Amino acid sequence: xxxxxxxxxxxxxxxxxxxxxxxxxxxxxxxxxxxxxxxxxxxxxxxxxxxxxxxxxxxxxxxxxxxxxxxxxxxxxxxxxxxxxxxxxxxxxxxxxxxxxxxxxxxxxxxxxxxxxxxxxxxxxxxxxxxxxxxxxxxxxxxxxxxxxxxxxxxxxxxxxxxxxxxxxxxxxx
Numbered sequence: 001x002x003x004x005x006x007x008x009x010x011x012x013x014x015x016x017x018x019x020x021x022x023x024x025x026x027x028x029x030x031x032x033x034x035x036x037x038x039x040x041x042x043x044x045x046x047x048x049x050x051x052x053x054x055x056x057x058x059x060x061x062x063x064x065x066x067x068x069x070x071x072x073x074x075x076x077x078x079x080x081x082x083x084x085x086x087x088x089x090x091x092x093x094x095x096x097x098x099x100x101x102x103x104x105x106x107x108x109x110x111x112x113x114x115x116x117x118x119x120x121x122x123x124x125x126x127x128x129x130x131x132x133x134x135x136x137x138x139x140x141x142x143x144x145x146x147x148x149x150x151x152x153x154x155x156x157x158x159x160x161x162x163x164x165x166x167x168x169x170x171x172x173x174x
Contacts, residue, residue, distance in 0.1 A: 003031035004038055011038075048095055049103040058102070066091060069112060073127040077120050087115035121147055 001011050008031050015028040024043040030036070048061035070084050091111045095103055109131050116124040128134070128143050 001029065001040065003034060003036065005036045006031060006034040008033035046096055048092065049098070049100050051105050051108065052102050053105045061095070061103075063088065063092065066108075066112065069127065070116070070123075073116055073123040074120060077123050079119050079123070083119055087119060091115060117147075 002009060003011050011029045011031045013027050014030050014037070017026050018024075019026060024041050027040045027042065029038055029040060031038075050058045051061050052058055066088050067084070070088065074084065091108070094111060095108070113124060113127060113131065116127050125140065125143055125147065129140060132139070132143075134140055134143070
């Protein structure tokens with residue numbers, strides 16, 4: 001690897017460690033030419049599937065689009081950035097586990113809704129209102145009623161007052 005300081009062609013690895021998550025390697029390097037040290041990170045390069053949009057066009061999967069959607073739905077909601085990152089990581093892991101070359105934007109949207117439902121019910125409703133193209137207040141009422149019914153069913157089954165349900169209401173065809 002080239003030295004970022006003097007552009008020498010060769011550097012020495014003096015220390016390698018696996019990150020706590022186990023998904024990347026941190027390497028300390030030293031340049032024999034200028035004697036400066038620097039750190040590099042090695043990660044696996046994964047090929048995520050192409051996204052097939054509603055109109056049939058295809059696009060590269062964009063993690064930042066997911067993050068933007070989560071941020072918009074979770075605006076001013078009490079959910080940590082770490083929880084959002086973990087949710088996005090779960091979606092990406094799910095997409096990789098499918099082993100498909102293409103995935104529909106609808107499938108990604110459903111995954112986002114599932115994760116938002118687990119994180120914050122208000123954010124779930126916000127996202128659903130755009131994703132499912134709510135037309136009027138009745139659509140909001142229906143979605144809220146469905147969430148409440150799922151929560152009530154979950155409370156009845158567990159016998160607790162806390163909302164432990166992490167399964168969103170079944171998706172209706174648009």
